[in-house]
Amino acid sequence: MTKPSSDQPLRLAVLGMIPGNGHPYSWSAIINGYNREAMASCPYPAIPGYLGAQPSANVRIPGVNVTHVWTDNPTEAPAVAAASLIPHVVARPEDVIGEVDAVLVSTDDGADHVRRARPFVEAGLPVFIDKPMATTMDELKTFIAWERGGAPLLSSSGMRYAPELGKLAADLPSMGELRWLSLTTAKTWERYGIHVLEPAFVLLGPGFVSVRLESQPGLEVAHLLHRSGVQVSLPIIYDGGGSFGAVQLCGTKGLAQIRFTDTFNAFRNQLLAFINYVRTRRHPYPFAHTVEMMAVIIAGIRSRESGCQRVDLSEILSELSYETTS
CATH class of the missing domain: 3.30.360.10 (Dihydrodipicolinate Reductase; domain 2)
Structure with missing residues (x-):
């Protein structure tokens, strides 16, 4: 898949939400901006807390939009979309293929990331995998093979x-x-x-x-x-x-x-690194370090x-x- 033009808005999908991880709310809001009233109902109160501590003009990354969201529990996606200004809720993760320029796998279960990432790797889309990328040998071996084959992959902790x-x-x-x-x-x-x-x-x-x-x-x-x-x-x-x-x-x-x-700024900087990677295909750090x-x-x-x-x-x-x- 070709790199998106730097003068075109980048379209991202945020996919997956499991208990204890509110990244679909936070990452999407940092990129899109957010609806304060809807975000007040976020089940992770730290998120509206650190968003609300920022000047409203800072809670937005120009030239990028989270356009699609999917959550493991389908009843949760509409609330995420309303809070983080995401226009499209999809029934299946694969439905975003052809509609976005890159995807973020937003779950922190390192034993289940290969399954979640596979459709998008096979479609040639850049994929950001939430930390930790892999917690089993089989998962890690698969990611190594994909990266050696040229798949555009990135993973990190916001820290x-x-x-x-x-x-x-x-x-x-x-x-x-x-x-x-x-x-x-x-x-x-x-x-x-x-x-x-x-x-x-x-x-x-x-x-x-x-x-x-x-x-x-x-x-x-x-x-x-x-x-x-x-x-x-x-x-x-x-x-x-x-x-x-x-x-x-x-x-x-x-x-x-x-x-x-x-x-807030840890996550914002993390997202900016992925956005730059999608645009340039230049790794911010060697994949070998992640391995x-x-x-x-x-x-x-x-x-x-x-x-x-x-x-x-x-x-x-x-x-x-x-x-x-x-």
């Missing part, structure tokens, strides 16, 4: 684009040699681990060596070793929404403590299943027959 992360990266030299960092998230390793892994990856770069996931009901802590020698702790507190995004870095000359709070992060997630699952044993990333990458970039 890759958190404004606070850029400032933190700029401050790294003042900390001397980095020794340890910690980032805290909520929910589960499978669904939200990527929200803390990806910022760590941005700060350290590729080269994770091993993963050990200490697990108990409601609380898991992933212990990661990076080839630089930096150790990383990622607490995942199931009911820890109040501490989501807490970050601490410790170096030989100083430390930094911040918290990711600017959700390495998914391998870390899978290694964590394998660690849990083996009684919290250390799992070397080389084991996962060897099974994938994949070499990540340096």
